[in-house]
Amino acid sequence: MKIAVCAKQIPDPANPIEYLNGNVIRPEEQVLDDTDRYGIEVALLLKEKYDAEVTVISMTKIGTEKGIQQALQMGPDKALVLEDDLLVGSNSLMTSNVLSELAKKVDADIVIFGTESTDGYAGVVPQQVSRILDIPCISYVKNIEIDSDVILTRQTIDGYEKVKLPDKCVISVTASGVEPRYPNFKDIMAAKNKEVNVISTNDIDFNIEQNMNFVEIKDISNSKQGEKITDEGEAYQLIIDKLKEIKAI
Amino acid sequence: MKTLVIGEVVNNKLSIGTLEIISKVKELELDFSVITVGNSEVSNIGSDEFSNTYFKSDPSKLNLSNCSHEIKTFIDENNIKLVLSNSSYIGRDIIAFLSVDYKTSPVSNVINFEINNNEVTTTNSINGGECEYKATLKSDINLILIRPKSFDQTEINLNDNCEEKDVNVNENTLDVFDKHIEEKSGPQLEDSKIVISAGRGMVDVSNLSLIEELASKLNAAIGGTRAIVDAGWMPYSNQVGQTGKTVKPDVYIACGISGATQHQVGMKDSKFIIAINKDEEAPIFQISDLGIIGDTLSVIPKLNENL
Numbered sequence: 001m002k003i004a005v006c007a008k009q010i011p012d013p014a015n016p017i018e019y020l021n022g023n024v025i026r027p028e029e030q031v032l033d034d035t036d037r038y039g040i041e042v043a044l045l046l047k048e049k050y051d052a053e054v055t056v057i058s059m060t061k062i063g064t065e066k067g068i069q070q071a072l073q074m075g076p077d078k079a080l081v082l083e084d085d086l087l088v089g090s091n092s093l094m095t096s097n098v099l100s101e102l103a104k105k106v107d108a109d110i111v112i113f114g115t116e117s118t119d120g121y122a123g124v125v126p127q128q129v130s131r132i133l134d135i136p137c138i139s140y141v142k143n144i145e146i147d148s149d150v151i152l153t154r155q156t157i158d159g160y161e162k163v164k165l166p167d168k169c170v171i172s173v174t175a176s177g178v179e180p181r182y183p184n185f186k187d188i189m190a191a192k193n194k195e196v197n198v199i200s201t202n203d204i205d206f207n208i209e210q211n212m213n214f215v216e217i218k219d220i221s222n223s224k225q226g227e228k229i230t231d232e233g234e235a236y237q238l239i240i241d242k243l244k245e246i247k248a249i
Numbered sequence: 250m251k252t253l254v255i256g257e258v259v260n261n262k263l264s265i266g267t268l269e270i271i272s273k274v275k276e277l278e279l280d281f282s283v284i285t286v287g288n289s290e291v292s293n294i295g296s297d298e299f300s301n302t303y304f305k306s307d308p309s310k311l312n313l314s315n316c317s318h319e320i321k322t323f324i325d326e327n328n329i330k331l332v333l334s335n336s337s338y339i340g341r342d343i344i345a346f347l348s349v350d351y352k353t354s355p356v357s358n359v360i361n362f363e364i365n366n367n368e369v370t371t372t373n374s375i376n377g378g379e380c381e382y383k384a385t386l387k388s389d390i391n392l393i394l395i396r397p398k399s400f401d402q403t404e405i406n407l408n409d410n411c412e413e414k415d416v417n418v419n420e421n422t423l424d425v426f427d428k429h430i431e432e433k434s435g436p437q438l439e440d441s442k443i444v445i446s447a448g449r450g451m452v453d454v455s456n457l458s459l460i461e462e463l464a465s466k467l468n469a470a471i472g473g474t475r476a477i478v479d480a481g482w483m484p485y486s487n488q489v490g491q492t493g494k495t496v497k498p499d500v501y502i503a504c505g506i507s508g509a510t511q512h513q514v515g516m517k518d519s520k521f522i523i524a525i526n527k528d529e530e531a532p533i534f535q536i537s538d539l540g541i542i543g544d545t546l547s548v549i550p551k552l553n554e555n556l
Contacts, residue, residue, distance in 0.1 A: 017376050022384070091354035092345075120375075121491060122357035123336070124394075127345030130314070136421040137314060139342055142485070154311075155485060157338050158259050162427040163311055169423075175492065176479045211353050215370070215383040223535050226522075230529075231543025236551035239502075239523060242539050246521055248443060248500045249467065249556070 001052035004108035005043040005076060006099055008033045009060045009067035010119045017119065022214035023089040024119060028063045032070035035114035037180035038173045042144055043112045044075045044181070046165075049146050052110075053077050057102040059095065061085050065196065072191035073183035079196045080106055086201050091210060092120075096128035101204040103133060110165075113172045115140060130170035137170045138163055143177035153177070250364055252279045253324060255334035255343055256294075256301070258287030263294050263407070265439045266335035266397045271299070273400040274333065277364065282327065284320055285411075286313070286339050295411025306416045308428055313339065315419040317346035324390065331369060336394045344392050355392035356384070360399040369393075377491065377510035378517060397439065398497045398518065431486050438487065441470035444498045446489055446516070447482075448474040450505015450526060450545050454482040459549045460504060466556045472496065474512050490515035505545040508533025525549075 009030035011017060018025045043054045056071045056079040068079050080102050087098065103111045111133070116123035130137035142160065143153035150165035155174060183191070229235060243249045252274055256267035263271075263285065274281045275298070283301040285294055288308040295301045304319060306312040320343065324332065332347065334340035336358060348355045360381070361372040369386045374396060438444060445467070447460050454477075464471050472489040473482065489496055491511040501519035506512060508524070508531055516522070517536050524537040525545040534540040541548060 019380070022382060092357070093348055093352070093354040096349070115492065122355075122394075123341050124345035124348065124355055124357060127342050128349050130421075131346045131349035134421070136311075136423050137342065137346075138311070138423070140338055155338060156428075157257055157264065158486075159428070159430040161311065161425045161429070163423045163425055166423060175475065176485070209352070211388045212356065212384040212386055215385060217375070218381045218383070219379065220381050221379040224522075224538060226534070226536075226538040226540055228534055228537075228540035228542065231525075231541050231548055233547075233551075235525075235541045235543055236548055236555060239539065239541065239548075239552060240555060242521075242523070243467075243500065246500070248521070 001046070001050045001110065002106060002108050003043050003046060003052050003054045003110045003112060004057045004103045004106050005040050005054060005112045007036045007040065007056050007058045007067060007071040008117050009058065009063070009065070010117065013118055019217050022217060026061050026088065030060065030063055030067050032067035033114065033118050035116065035118055035175060036071065037074065038175050038178055039112045039114045040071055040074050040076065041178045041180040042141070042171065042173050045144060045146060045178070046110065046150065047075070049150065055080055055106040055108070057099060057106065058082070059087055059090070059098045059102070061088050068196060069191055072194045073188050074181055075187065078194050081196060081198050082200065082204065083198050084201045086208065091212070092122045092124050093128060094209065096125050096132060098204065098206060099125065100129050100132040101206070103129065109168050111170045113170070115172045115174045126170050126172035133170070135168045135170060136166055139172045140174050141171050141177070142174045250279060250331050250367060251327060251329045252281040252331040252333065253327070253329045254281055254283045255320065255332065255340060256283050256285040257335065257337060257339045258285060258289055258291055258294065261289055261291050264335065264337070265402065266337060266395070268402045268405060269397065269400045270333050270335065270395055271405055272403040275403065275405070284323060286316055286343065293407045293409060295409050296405060296407050297410055298406060301411045303411050303413045304416050305413055307418070309425050310418055311423040311425050312416060312418055313342045314346060314421045316416045317343045318419070319416055321347060321350050330390055332390065332392050334394055336396050340394055344394055348392050351388070351390045351392070353388035353390060353392060355394055356386065357394045359393050359395050362393060378514045397495045431484055435464070436468060436470040438470045438472055438489070438494050438496055442498055443467050443469035443500045443502070444472050444489070444496050444516070444519070445469045445502045445504065446472035446474065446506060447477060447504050448506030449476050451477070452546065456546060457482060459546070459553065462553045463549055466553065474506055503533050503537070504549060506533055507531045508536065
């Protein structure tokens with residue numbers, strides 16, 4: 001079994017996001033999106049069960065690849081990275097086309113994603129990739145049970161449902177159910193020696209196709225100058241008074 | 250512009266998000282029809298005001314992929330140019346599949362849209378809701394995912410005037426062997442006037458009884474942060490935030506919630522926000538109308554006693 005697991009490099013979420021012409025300004029050094037750690041964990045659980053080969057696939061602008069290293073530190077075997085500044089500002093379908101090409105290049109049976117990225121959170125790329133590759137899609141997986149079979153539990157609008165892992169599919173994993181492993185010092189050192197194959201848009205079948213004309217970005221962060229008090233035992237009364245004042249009770 | 254709303258079913262009825270989108274397209278007087286996707290028995294999802302076709306899958310199948318093929322046939326036959334759906338589990342899957350078929354990227358997290366001279370302009374929420382991104386679309390067929398609570402729900406007369414169509418399976422359909430519907434009691438998160446949410450500051454799952462007592466006194470719905478849902482204190486359906494529900498109640502009471510951006514996205518448009526948190530620097534205070542710096546475990550029992 002061959003598994004491709006997607007990892008997105010994003011600007012460190014500890015810093016405020018800035019935009020230029022509607023695109024996120026991406027620094028040289030980007031980090032692994034925490035959301036992807038859940039997908040990587042599922043890939044590693046399957047690796048342990050089936051002795052599968054796990055390849056991290058990613059598309060990114062040219063930079064330090066810190067995020068790719070962080071992904072490899074968790075335990076995947078190698079990485080295939082499409083690095084090209086032409087890709088800055090890609091929409092979801094361009095992203096899916098590139099990632100599908102990468103999944104084909106590593107001959108992946110199973111392609112695994114987080115549900116949505118932290119910086120863009122469109123949440124459609126995994127499903128698009130399944131359509132492009134023409135294989136089943138198991139979205140919003142929130143639990144995995146590994147016994148003689150592998151059973152995936154997926155979130156639905158009003159509950160959950162269970163399906164058996166097929167031979168080929170795309171999975172998107174929500175941030176629950178599995179606990180991503182922390183690499184130790186040995187893992188971190190080992191990752192440095194793992195194969196990272198870097199290619200560019202020249203190496204794949206790719207054309208740029210934007211379907212939106214950017215108009216503007218407006219900052220609407222609404223910092224309120226609300227009342228703030230320290231509780232000295234009577235704050236509950238203030239809450240009750242307020243609830244009455246706004247006629248909530 | 251001929252428009253299709255892709256709706257979904259929750260508890261045998263049209264979801265609130267679906268009704269919000271229908272309200273909006275009615276207001277804009279668009280020529281629209283509805284396809285509702287689901288696999289349960291339904292009642293009252295039709296109307297005399299618009300056509301609704303219920304695309305019903307076998308509940309023992311995971312079949313959204315083939316369902317979207319059949320929706321595509323409908324779009325082509327009816328010359329539809331604008332497709333709207335909720336940013337939900339079903340909506341995202343269907344719209345994503347269609348986007349590959351039509352070779353056009355969908356627009357996600359849309360909170361408003363307008364149509365002028367046959368051109369669609371969308372406004373979507375980015376950066377955890379701190380910025381609005383405006384763009385015009387230039388595809389032949391525009392696919393849009395709407396964030397819940399973007400539009401007010403207006404009066405829609407529903408009845409059983411709805412055509413039902415069984416959805417076939419294909420090679421990408423999977424068997425579902427265990428399906429579970431979460432029973433919910435009490436007021437629902439999305440339509441309750443008061444929401445009380447719990448975060449890590451509640452310290453232990455046993456303390457949630459305090460929240461339950463307060464909720465029953467205020468006839469409020471209960472929500473929670475991703476942290477406590479992940480910890481198993483509450484079912485996922487109670488999660489408020491980026492990956493959970495979006496709520497917009499008259500009053501939102503955040504109990505022991507620091508207010509990470511991912512949480513704020515789901516509640517910051519509440520009309521009046523009360524936050525109780527020990528940490529004076531907690532980001533939740535930046536968006537609250539009344540902030541109490543204190544231990545939520547000592548404030549709530551007093552509220553319960555005095556309400």
